[in-house]
Structure formats: structure tokens, C-alpha cells
Amino acid sequence: xxxxxxxxxxxxxxxxxxxxxxxxxxxxxxxxxxxxxxxxxxxxxxxxxxxxxxxxxxxxxxxxxxxxxxxxxxxxxxxxxxxxxxxxxxxxxxxxxxxxxxxxxxxxxxxxxxxxxxxxxxxxxxxxxxxxxxxxxxxxxxxxxxxxxxxxxxxxxxxxxxxxxxxxxxxxxxxxxxxxxxxxxxxxxxxxxxxxxxxxxxxxxxxxxxxxxxxxxxxxxxxxxxxxxxxxxxxxxxxxxxxxxxxxxxxxxxxxxxxxxxxxxxxxxxxxxxxxxxxxxxxxxxxxxxxxxxxxxxxxxxxxxxxxxxxxxxxxx
Amino acid sequence: xxxxxxxxxxxxxxxxxxxxxxxxxxxxxxxxxxxxxxxxxxxxxxxxxxxxxxxxxxxxxxxxxxxxxxxxxxxxxxxxxxxxxxxxxxxxxxxxxxxxxxxxxxxxxxxxxxxxxxxxxxxxxxxxxxxxxxxxxxxxxxxxxxxxxxxxxxxxxxxxxxxxxxxxxxxxxxxxxxxxxxxxxxxxxxxxxxxxxxxxxxxxxxxxxxxxxxxxxxxxxxxxxxxx
Numbered sequence: 001x002x003x004x005x006x007x008x009x010x011x012x013x014x015x016x017x018x019x020x021x022x023x024x025x026x027x028x029x030x031x032x033x034x035x036x037x038x039x040x041x042x043x044x045x046x047x048x049x050x051x052x053x054x055x056x057x058x059x060x061x062x063x064x065x066x067x068x069x070x071x072x073x074x075x076x077x078x079x080x081x082x083x084x085x086x087x088x089x090x091x092x093x094x095x096x097x098x099x100x101x102x103x104x105x106x107x108x109x110x111x112x113x114x115x116x117x118x119x120x121x122x123x124x125x126x127x128x129x130x131x132x133x134x135x136x137x138x139x140x141x142x143x144x145x146x147x148x149x150x151x152x153x154x155x156x157x158x159x160x161x162x163x164x165x166x167x168x169x170x171x172x173x174x175x176x177x178x179x180x181x182x183x184x185x186x187x188x189x190x191x192x193x194x195x196x197x198x199x200x201x202x203x204x205x206x207x208x209x210x211x212x213x214x215x216x217x218x219x220x221x222x223x224x225x226x227x228x229x230x231x232x233x234x235x236x237x238x239x240x241x242x243x244x245x246x247x248x249x250x251x252x253x254x255x256x257x258x259x260x261x262x263x264x265x266x267x268x269x270x271x272x273x274x275x276x277x278x279x280x281x282x283x284x285x286x287x288x289x290x291x292x293x294x295x296x297x298x299x300x301x302x303x304x305x306x307x308x309x310x311x312x313x314x315x316x317x
Numbered sequence: 318x319x320x321x322x323x324x325x326x327x328x329x330x331x332x333x334x335x336x337x338x339x340x341x342x343x344x345x346x347x348x349x350x351x352x353x354x355x356x357x358x359x360x361x362x363x364x365x366x367x368x369x370x371x372x373x374x375x376x377x378x379x380x381x382x383x384x385x386x387x388x389x390x391x392x393x394x395x396x397x398x399x400x401x402x403x404x405x406x407x408x409x410x411x412x413x414x415x416x417x418x419x420x421x422x423x424x425x426x427x428x429x430x431x432x433x434x435x436x437x438x439x440x441x442x443x444x445x446x447x448x449x450x451x452x453x454x455x456x457x458x459x460x461x462x463x464x465x466x467x468x469x470x471x472x473x474x475x476x477x478x479x480x481x482x483x484x485x486x487x488x489x490x491x492x493x494x495x496x497x498x499x500x501x502x503x504x505x506x507x508x509x510x511x512x513x514x515x516x517x518x519x520x521x522x523x524x525x526x527x528x529x530x531x532x533x534x535x536x537x538x539x540x541x542x543x544x545x
Binding site: 007009214215217222225312314315316 | 370374397420423425427468
């Protein structure tokens with residue numbers, strides 16, 4: 001019990017000393033905090049950009065389907081068999097049948113304002129074919145479906161050329177490539193800036209140790225434990241992380257606020273600002289916790305290594 | 318209390334040993350003076366005892382702790398059991414007298430109340446009552462050294478090691494410091510003092526160990542010191 005009380009007292013003193021050092025070394029800390037802000041901001045942007053791109057891709061994927069137009073001569077049974085077989089394909093998510101009547105209805109709906117066209121279509125027999133709307137599991141994996149639809153027995157049932165994803169596929173490929181590239185660039189940026197911030201924090205702590213080397217030496221000689229000496233430095237650098245996370249999040253919030261008012265929350269090509277904004281708002285606590293955790297981890301790791309060499313006992317005989 | 322068995326310390330390969338097969342036994346509550354010229358090996362001996370240095374060969378046992386079996390993380394706990402007084406005081410210049418003494422207690426997790434109780438008492442023992450709020454630079458050399466002694470005894474160590482505590486002091490202040498050490502020894506602490514102050518050694522009439530060229534040249538129960 002007494003041991004635990006002593007430990008708590010020591011812990012309290014370590015935290016207090018770390019906080020005091022943080023305030024005293026304000027200018028020395030500023031550089032370390034600044035570079036950590038950059039690191040955390042890049043990290044945050046990569047996470048948000050990734051989520052936004054993924055959202056854009058999944059939205060586009062949702063809209064993609066393969067339309068198979070059937071000849072008017074196709075019997076009910078032939079149609080049902082085709083639907084059943086298509087559904088059995090692994091790459092197919094769902095199949096919806098659109099009869100000639102349904103097609104006409106939706107055509108009429110789409111052209112409500114065009115009276116001439118509606119008049120023309122009412123004077124003839126329904127010219128629109130029945131069709132199957134096939135939603136693929138993955139729009140990039142249409143080979144199985146293609147092969148299946150090209151089989152002579154199935155081909156014979158189709159009237160027009162089957163429409164595959166077409167233009168949309170090209171757009172999807174572009175987005176995927178951009179996302180991949182941005183993810184890689186983001187990762188490289190994160191690694192580089194993490195290393196730079198660790199290096200700067202490392203040097204900041206080395207400088208602080210150098211300034212206080214007499215005091216640390218005395219502490220050592222009087223029997224202070226390694227953690228009693230190291231602890232305040234780690235607390236100090238974890239505070240850098242905490243402050244940097246706060247600043248980084250403020251910068252990001254300000255940037256998103258500016259951009260959404262500038263572009264009226266419009267969709268800027270690939271970057272759906274509206275979604276990005278909502279993403280930040282709905283994941284606010286998760287992002288804040290993540291930023292703080294990463295910042296503190298970078299700080300703690302750098303000061304751990306900065307103090308390690310200094311705190312070694314003489315081992316040469 | 319302190320046992321050295323054929324302890325040798327060589328600082329660099331090919332150099333002459335700073336300590337050469339030194340064997341020594343100090344009983345509890347003893348007051349031992351180690352004398353010798355500069356570079357004779359006195360400080361090396363004390364640095365080995367506080368585990369600032371590791372012996373090249375030989376065995377050291379202090380207060381039942383075998384240094385061969387001592388792990389790095391246990392060194393701070395060893396140092397807490399030994400009070401150390403340094404020739405250059407090693408006080409923190411930006412802390413008051415009170416804070417300097419309290420510092421030794423803070424680092425081992427002593428509570429505030431206990432610190433407030435203990436510090437004035439040890440300052441009283443070393444004769445510095447009323448100077449708690451002074452900064453080290455406002456004190457004389459002798460007073461500073463007494464602050465260092467107060468800090469060393471605040472944790473009530475069984476052993477007090479004093480490395481030339483009178484080295485930087487004039488005769489009057491030097492004698493003040495020695496009197497404090499005698500008092501602490503009377504309370505039951507084993508004291509190991511190094512000095513090359515002839516007058517002090519001869520007046521004290523205690524066990525004197527003379528080190529010369531890294532070896533024990535003489536060891537007398539009520540010794541004296543003829544100087545160099």
C-alpha cells in the first residue's frame with residue numbers, strides 16, 4: 001500500500017515536471033510542435049481524402065449495371081431460365097427484369113414534357129424491348145458475365161448490343177488510379193514527415209537534456225530511477241503531440257469551412273467536399289482521438305530514444 | 318558493511334591500474350578515513366562503491382548487496398541506501414537550501430508531509446537552521462557542503478560516503494564539516510571519508526587507510542597521516 005502511494009506520488013511529480021518543462025521550453029517546443037502539426041495534418045488529409053474517394057467510387061459503382069435487351073420473341077420460360085442462370089453467376093449481385101410495358105412507362109415518365117414524342121409513341125406498337133438490368137458485384141470483373149452472355153444460346157435471345165459499363169468504367173478506372181496514387185503519396189508523405197518530426201523532437205529533447213545535464217547527473221547520483229528522469233521528457237513531448245493534434249484539427253476544420261463556403265458545398269470532380277465535411281463531423285471524436293494518439297506516440301517514441309543513450313549506466317569494466 | 322576483495326580498476330588498456338588488488342573490510346558504525354595523494358585511487362574507490370564505475374576484477378559487497386549480481390535497474394536503489402557527499406557539492410543552483418535537500422526525498426517518492434517534517438530536522442543537525450530559503454550561491458563553501466551532507470543523510474542511509482568534503486574549504490569550515498560527520502557517525506551511520514587534510518586526520522584519531530599508487534599502503538585503527 002505504501003509502495004503504491006509512493007509510486008503515485010512519483011507519477012504525479014513526473015507529470016508535473018513534464019508540464020513545467022513544456023511551458024519553460026515554449027520556444028524550443030514551438031519547432032517540434034510545428035513540424036508535428038504538418039505531419040498530423042497530412043495524415044488527416046490522407047484519411048479524409050481516402051474516405052471521400054472510396055465514397056465517390058462506391059457511389060459510381062452503385063449506378064453501374066449491364067442492360068441485356070431481349071427480343072420480343074423470347075418466351076416467358078426462356079426469360080425465366082436466363083434470369084435464373086444469370087443470378088447463379090458469382091459476379092452478379094442482382095438481376096431485375098423490365099418488361100416492355102415497364103420500359104414504356106419509364107420512357108413516358110422520362111419524356112413527360114415532350115408531347116410530340118409521347119404522341120408518336122402512342123400511335124405505334126410499343127417499340128421498346130424488354131430488358132434485364134444486371135448489377136455486378138464488382139464493375140471491374142465483368143468477364144464471367146460477358147462470356148455467359150456471349151454463349152450462342154443466350155446471344156440468340158438478345159436484340160440489341162448489350163450495354164456494358166462503357167464510359168463509366170473509364171471514369172472508375174481513373175478514380176481508382178488517382179486514389180491508389182494519392183494513397184501512396186500520402187503514405188510516403190506521412191512517413192517522411194513522421195521521421196522529420198521525430199528527428200526534430202529528438203534534437204529538442206537532446207538540447208533540453210544538454211541544458212539540464214548537471215541536474216540530471218545529480219538526480220542519477222542521488223538514486224533517481226531511470227523513469228523518474230525520463231518521465232518528464234516523455235510527458236513534455238506527449239504534450240507537444242496533444243497541442244499539435246489540436247492545432248492540426250483546427251487547421252483542417254478552418255480549411256473545410258472555407259472551402260465549403262467558397263464552393264457552396266458543391267462536388268469538385270472527384271473530391272466531394274460535402275461528403276468530406278460530413279465525414280469529419282460524423283467521425284469528429286474518432287479523428288481527434290486518432291490525432292492525439294498518433295501525436296503522443298510520435299512524441300513519446302522520440303524522447304524515449306533521445307534519453308536512452310544518456311541514461312545508460314557505465315558498463316565498461 | 319563494506320567488503321572489497323582484491324578489487325582492481327583499470328581505466329584504459331595498457332594503463333597502470335587506478336586500483337590494484339585492493340581488499341578492505343569496514344564494520345557497521347565505523348568511521349574510516351581514506352588518505353592519499355591526488356591520483357592515488359581514493360576517488361576511484363568511492364566511485365566503485367556508488368557503482369559509478371565497474372571494477373575490472375574483484376568482488377564488492379556493500380550492505381549485503383553483491384555488485385556482481387546487481388542489475389542496471391537496481392543501481393538507483395543501491396544509491397538510495399548510500400548517502401554521498403561530493404567534493405564539488407553538486408547542489409542545484411536554482412533551488413533553495415530546503416529544496417535541495419527535499420530533492421533527494423522527492424525523487425524516491427516521499428510524501429509532502431514527510432518532506433516538511435524531515436528537511437528542517439536534518440538542516441538542524443548540520444547547523445543550518447534558519448537558512449532554508451537561501452540559495453546555494455548566497456552561502457559560504459562550508460555551508461554549501463553542509464547542505465550537501467544534509468541532503469545525503471535525509472534518507473537516513475546506513476552508509477555515508479564523503480569524497481574530499483573539506484577539499485574546497487578553509488580550515489574553520491573544514492572542521493565544521495568534519496564535526497557534522499562525527500555527529501552522524503554517532504547516530505549509527507558508517508562513514509567513509511576521503512581527504513588529504515593532514516590536520517583533520519591527525520585530530521580525529523580514527524581508522525586511517527592510506528592508498529598509494531592504487532594499493533593499500535597502510536591500515537591503522539587509530540592512524541595518522543604524515544602527508545606526502
